[in-house]
Amino acid sequence: MVDTANSLATRVHELLVALLTGGADARVPGQGASPARGFLGAPPSVDVTTGFHDVVARATTLGPEGTWLVAAGHAGLGVLAIARGQADQGLFHLDAAVTAGYNDCVTFHAASIRPLHHDPRFRALYQRMRITAADLDELFWLHQEMQLMSQDAKRAMIDNLGRLDTGVSLLPQAPMPTREPNTPGVLITRIDLAATQTALRQTALKLDFQRSSGNTSLSLIDDSWDYSRARHDAWHADELDSRRLRAAEARAFVERPGAGTTLTPCPPLGSITYPA
Structure with a gap:
């Protein structure tokens, strides 16, 4: 199967659902596995970490069209690493995600991420993000x-x-x-x-x-x-x-009239209250 941005976005969704329902040790069918394999036995599966690494590799081959999916894969790997207490690995992937265009400064104020706020490496990557109002x-x-x-x-x-x-x-x-x-x-x-x-x-x-x-x-x-x-x-x-x-x-989203569309730095780190 030829990779497209849509197919990889679907894969990211599948990995996130598995993570939310099965935890960090959840497994998902390997992408691109032949349906015929199911007749011969259990289809091959991979853990979510391997799945996110695969997304990064496949999205990279798409060029600019896949850059945001590279960011999605690294963001997933970063969150997984932090959940496992692997702060250095988590920061590595979050930095790579920001480099690829990740800019969800709200996520970076979630309870699981806040302990990193005092790390100079995290502060540096946060300051590189840009967002519009x-x-x-x-x-x-x-x-x-x-x-x-x-x-x-x-x-x-x-x-x-x-x-x-x-x-x-x-x-x-x-x-x-x-x-x-x-x-x-x-x-x-x-x-x-x-x-x-x-x-x-x-x-x-x-x-x-x-x-x-x-x-x-x-x-x-x-x-x-x-x-x-x-x-x-x-x-x-x-x-x-x-x-x-x-x-x-x-509750449908309604755009705020006059909301700016110019890129600016994210709000100062620590100034955002994560929605409750």
Whole structure:
């Protein structure tokens, strides 16, 4: 398969979903593995670290079109290394990401990154980043949406406890911004949000299917199953889903009139409060 920016962006999304759902030791199918291999045995798989290294190598061959994906791969490797306590390796990859155009200064104020703020190497790479006011607005929105959807997922999990119906609920998600960003680094954070949405939906669906299949089994073997309660639970779940959908649609990103499109240094390190 010939690599394209779209195919590698899809791969980054796949790696991030695996990381969010399976942790740093998660494995994913090797990119480019032949489907025929599946008939001969388990398809080859790679860990997410190897996957991100592969993205960097493949994106490099695309030239300028793939530079932002080189940044995405290095950013993923940097975050992984920091999570494992490998600060030097993390700084190496974050520096490479910034060199390739990474400019998500909001991410660099997340709790996992803040311990690096006093490192001169981190301060130096942060000072090299440039962003526009319009792109910074979107970055704040993207990170806020990650937090809001995580909160929605937790509330939905609590709401679904004890449901007797056999239906499943999809977690509604706010529409992805469609504006043309001033800097390609914004595209990386859009993939981060998309991966967060996918991971949360997968987890919610897994729990819902477990509950649904359990209730289906009860309906087949236990005459004491409360059909009236199940119908009420289904109606209530549909009502909650409708509310969540309306709330997600209302959260759609709206460009701020007059937001600047001129590249400027990122806000001073430490001045950004990560969305809660």
